[in-house]
Amino acid sequence: MEDKIFNNTNIVFNITICIMGSLILFVHLANLIVKRNKRKDENILLAFIAFTIFHFLTYLTYTLIKLKYTSDTFVMGFYTTFFIFNNIEVLLYFLYMMNFADLSKIWKKHLYVGSFIIFIAFVILDLINIKFNLFFYAKDGNYFRSKYMIVSQGYQIVILAIVFILSIFNRKINLREKIAFSSYCILPLIATILQNIFAGYAISYATIIIAVEILFFFVNVQKNIDLIKEEEKNKEAQVKLMLSQIQPHFMYNSLSAISTLITIDPEKAQTSLDEFTEYLRRNLSSLTETRLIPFASELKHIETYVSLEKMRFNDRINVIYDIGTKNFLVPPLTIQPLVENAIKHGILKKIEGGTVTITTYETDTEVVIEIKDDGIGFDLKDIDFSENVHFGLKNISYRIKQTCNGDLNITSKKNVGTNITVTFKK
Numbered sequence: 001m002e003d004k005i006f007n008n009t010n011i012v013f014n015i016t017i018c019i020m021g022s023l024i025l026f027v028h029l030a031n032l033i034v035k036r037n038k039r040k041d042e043n044i045l046l047a048f049i050a051f052t053i054f055h056f057l058t059y060l061t062y063t064l065i066k067l068k069y070t071s072d073t074f075v076m077g078f079y080t081t082f083f084i085f086n087n088i089e090v091l092l093y094f095l096y097m098m099n100f101a102d103l104s105k106i107w108k109k110h111l112y113v114g115s116f117i118i119f120i121a122f123v124i125l126d127l128i129n130i131k132f133n134l135f136f137y138a139k140d141g142n143y144f145r146s147k148y149m150i151v152s153q154g155y156q157i158v159i160l161a162i163v164f165i166l167s168i169f170n171r172k173i174n175l176r177e178k179i180a181f182s183s184y185c186i187l188p189l190i191a192t193i194l195q196n197i198f199a200g201y202a203i204s205y206a207t208i209i210i211a212v213e214i215l216f217f218f219v220n221v222q223k224n225i226d227l228i229k230e231e232e233k234n235k236e237a238q239v240k241l242m243l244s245q246i247q248p249h250f251m252y253n254s255l256s257a258i259s260t261l262i263t264i265d266p267e268k269a270q271t272s273l274d275e276f277t278e279y280l281r282r283n284l285s286s287l288t289e290t291r292l293i294p295f296a297s298e299l300k301h302i303e304t305y306v307s308l309e310k311m312r313f314n315d316r317i318n319v320i321y322d323i324g325t326k327n328f329l330v331p332p333l334t335i336q337p338l339v340e341n342a343i344k345h346g347i348l349k350k351i352e353g354g355t356v357t358i359t360t361y362e363t364d365t366e367v368v369i370e371i372k373d374d375g376i377g378f379d380l381k382d383i384d385f386s387e388n389v390h391f392g393l394k395n396i397s398y399r400i401k402q403t404c405n406g407d408l409n410i411t412s413k414k415n416v417g418t419n420i421t422v423t424f425k426k
Contacts, residue, residue: 070141102172180218316353346375
C-alpha cells in the first residue's frame with residue numbers, strides 16, 4: 001500500500017492537501033470554539049469551517065480506502081455524498097456572507113428561501129443520478145463523468161454568482177470583505193480549469209484552503225479589529241458624555257444655591273450638599289464602570305439630580321415617577337442624561353416650567369422606559385445629534401444598542417413636548 005501511495009504523485013498531493021488543510025482549519029475552529037461572546041456571523045463561520053474539515057477528512061478516507069478496495073457501489077456512494085457535501089459547504093458559505101449583506105428583510109427572506117429550495121432540488125437530482133447516471137457513473141470501480149456533468153454544479157454556480165454580485169455591489173461591504181468573498185467565488189472556477197489539465201489532483205481542495213484563509217483573515221479578523229476600535233470610540237463617547245454633564249456652570253450654580261441656603265436653612269443646605277457630593281461621586285464612578293448596573297441605582301442618580309435642580313428652580317420643575325418595574329439592568333449613565341435633557345432643553349425653556357414623567361413597565365419580551373416632558377419640543381429634522389447641546393443622544397443610543405441590544409426612539413412636537421422611549425430585550 002505504501003509503494004502504491006508514493007509511486008503516485010497525485011495520491012501524495014491529495015493526501016497532503018487533505019491533512020494540511022484539516023490541520024490549518026482546525027486551528028481556526030479551535031479559536032472560534034474557545035472565544036466567548038461570539039457574534040452571530042462567527043457561529044455560522046464556525047459551522048462552515050467545521051463542515052469543511054469534515055469534508056476534507058471524508059475525501060482523505062475515500063482516497064485511503066480506494067488504495068485497497070473499490071467497487072461501482074463504493075464509487076457511486078462516495079461521489080454522491082461528495083456532490084451533496086459540496087452543496088452543503090456552499091450553502092453554509094452563503095449563510096455566512098448574508099450576515100454582511102445590506103439588504104431589506106424581504107429580500108433576505110426571498111434569498112434564504114430560494115437557496116434552500118434550489119439546494120433540496122439538487123440533492124434530489126444527486127440521488128436520482130444513482131439510478132440514471134445523469135452526472136457521473138462507475139465502471140470497474142472507477143469514476144467517469146456523464147454528458148450532463150456540468151448540470152450537477154448548478155447549485156454552486158447560482159449561489160456563488162449571487163454571493164459575488166452581492167459582495168461586489170453592496171456598499172456596506174468594505175474592500176477587504178469584497179476581496180475575501182469574491183475569492184471564494186473565483187478560485188473554484190480557476191480550480192475547475194486546472195482540474196482538467198491536471199487530472200487526478202485535488203486542486204479544488206487546495207483553492208478551498210486559500211479561499212478560507214483569505215475569508216478568515218480579511219473578514220473575521222478584521223471584524224474583530226473593527227469591534228475593538230468601536231469599543232475605544234464607545235469609551236471615548238462615555239468620557240465625553242460624563243464630562244459634558246459635570247459642566248462648570250452647573251457646579252457653580254449648585255454650590256451657589258447651597259451657599260445661600262447655609263444662612264437661610266442650614267439643615268436643607270447640609271442635605272443638598274450631601275446630594276451634590278453623591279451626584280459627583282456617581283458621575284465619576286460611571287466613568288470607569290463598564291458593567292451593566294441595576295436600574296434602581298440609575299434611578300437613585302436621577303432622583304439626586306432632580307433634587308439639586310429643584311433646589312434651584314423650585315416649582316418650575318415637576319417630576320412624576322411612575323415606576324412599574326426596577327428589576328432590570330441598564331448601562332451606567334444612560335437614563336439620567338435623558339432626564340437631564342428633558343429638564344434643561346424641554347421644560348426649563350418655558351418660563352412657567354413643566355413636568356417630566358418617568359415611566360417603566362415590562363411586557364413578555366421587553367422592558368420599557370419612557371421619559372416624557374411637556375416642554376418646548378422640537379422638529380427632529382432640525383436637530384444635529386452629534387452636537388453636545390442634547391447631551392450626546394447619539395452616543396447614548398449607541399451605548400444602549402451595543403451593550404444590551406436595546407433601542408432608543410425619540411418623538412417630539414414643537415410647543416407640545418418630547419417623548420423618549422428606551423426598550424431593552426429581556
